[in-house]
Amino acid sequence: MLNLFSKLLLAGSVVTLTACGGGDYQDLDDFMADKKSRPAGMIKPIPVFKAYKAFTYSASALRSPFEKPVEVTEITRLRMASNVKPDPNRTKEYLEQFSLDSLTMVGTLQQGDVLWALMQDEEGGVHRTRLGNFMGRNHGRIVESTETYVSVIEIVPNGVDGWVERPRTIKLKTIEE
Template sequence: MLLAGCGGDTSFSDIKAKMAEIKSRPKGRIEPPPEFKVYKVFSYSAAALRSPFDRPLDVELTALPQKRSNVKPDFNRPKEVLEQFGIDSLSMVGTLTRPGSTFFALVKDPDSGLHRVREGNYLGRNFG
């Protein structure tokens, strides 16, 4: 086994001299950080307008139909099953179609009953 080491001068005079020389140098100056301009936030105000990429709309102005004061419910017709429920308690759960036949909707009542309805049926209270 071989053991080797340094010996001799333990005063570290060369290191102390170098450190003293570094400390005696003039101190450096750090430049301040650059000032940034305040960013002005862009406010997009055309979001509610029509998109320029959509096709132009063809708007035809038509006269509104006049209110008819003689519109009354038919008191003589028989009430239908779904007229006993509020319209807010009914929900549409599906549709049925047969080739060459009428289009039907499936409506669920609050009692979980399923009903087939079509155009012309009455739903909800107050004469449907």
């Protein structure tokens, strides 16, 4: 049975291969010669693109367009009502020579009931701070100190001969940062 199957398979293969053996490609050669004799088409050149100029937003320091404008009467009322002002007679602390943005919290130390926050300045020095200490150029006073962040209240000018308190938080610097 296997022998008969092998013979049929061999006969089918021979018939298939002899059917493809014709060497007459004259019609294909005529078609290619006809296409090559025609003139070549024109391709439009690639258009010249202008260089992209990135937009620079220069109004970031201005009032947000989504906030109501501050009324002059409201500013006057706030100036009269606010008793906030820095103490000019207070002795400046070492970390007040640095901006708050340049200070980073790098750790904490516990000494009895006192939690010391370790702050690193822009020069690489590490300093101990605790509740009530001052730091930053805007009269920043530490009002809360935890193992993960330090809360500071800054006293900044309000723009109309007065002062306003501004809360800031300095978070603990992690290894990934």
